[in-house]
Amino acid sequence: MRVRVVLRRVELSVCRSEKIRLLAVCCLLCFGAISAHGKPDSLLLPLAHGESITFDIYFKWGFIMPRAGVGTFFVDKQADDSWNYSVIFRTLKLFDKVYPMRDTLSCVFSPQQQIVSAVKIADEDHKYDVDSLFFSFPADEDSARIRSVRYKRHRFRFDTTLVALGKVYDMTGGTMYLRAINRLPAKPGEEFPLQIAIGRDIVNMSFHYIGEAVVEHKKKKYNTRYYSIDIYDSAFSQAKAAAEIWVGNDLNSVPIRVRAKLSIGAAEAYFREGYNLKYPMECMISR
Secondary structure (H helix, E strand, O other): OHHHHHHHHHHHHOOOHHHHHHHHHHHOOOOOOOOHHHOOOHHHOOOOOOOEEEEEEEEEEOOEOOEEEEEEEEEEEOOOOOEEEEEEEEEOHHHHOOOOEEEEEEEEEOOOOOEEEEEEEEEEOOEEEEEEEEEEOOOOOOEEEEEEEEEEOOEEEEEEEEEEEOOEEOHHHHHHHHHHHOOOOOOOOOEEEEEEEEOOEEEEEEEEEEEEEEEEEOOEEEEEEEEEEEEOOOOOOOOOOOEEEEEEOOOOOOEEEEEEEOOOOEEEEEEEEEEOOOOOOOOEEEO
16 A cells, blocks of 8 residues: 555656656666767677667665566667667556556667667557657767657657757667776766757766675675766756666676666666676676
């Protein structure tokens, strides 16, 4: 009964589609990397065709922490050497009673690892939405241009152009960034900024490297590198350290744990399993 009361409060105060989309940026960090303006750095891409990684996602309110959903990531290399990155997320039965979600996010990168397009197909609370992004990087400009188109409940909502400076990604492509910088030498306190295109907005984020840490979950232990995340959006209760993430300290750089602070409670994601990883998962120190 208490869990249902908590979920009702979540429905009223937290579970809005745009907030969940931003939460996904934190909870669903699971790919490789590109550098500024989509230019490739192939040495930093720990990717393998057919890779899949699954996370369990929880909502925490006080001492209650029910499992809310499952997210699975897929990496596919196409016949033309382009890359497709996709995420499938669904809520579990308990949360389906409050705010059911069935989201599919995907993005396409050229063989040169430059982002081309992205789409989010969402069935949230039985409402069907489609968001599409089309990226261009003019050679004579320092900025990126993103055409953003939205259909909500099968009706056209907007078609607009966003302009961004520096590292800019869609939600799925943005998940590549941290897994790359985790492979680079870093000193505690070092900062890594980026931007995410969502709907009509460009959302600013920044990763701060704190240091090494051991994460334990379900009798398994992992050596990780620990980061805090600043997210400048009203979906989160604070901008500074709005989220935390622990990334496996090995060549795969798979996120092991993520914690995002929300207006009520927090959301947490834990690595469950991975298949067809490019390298042995040496960060796991006990099982």
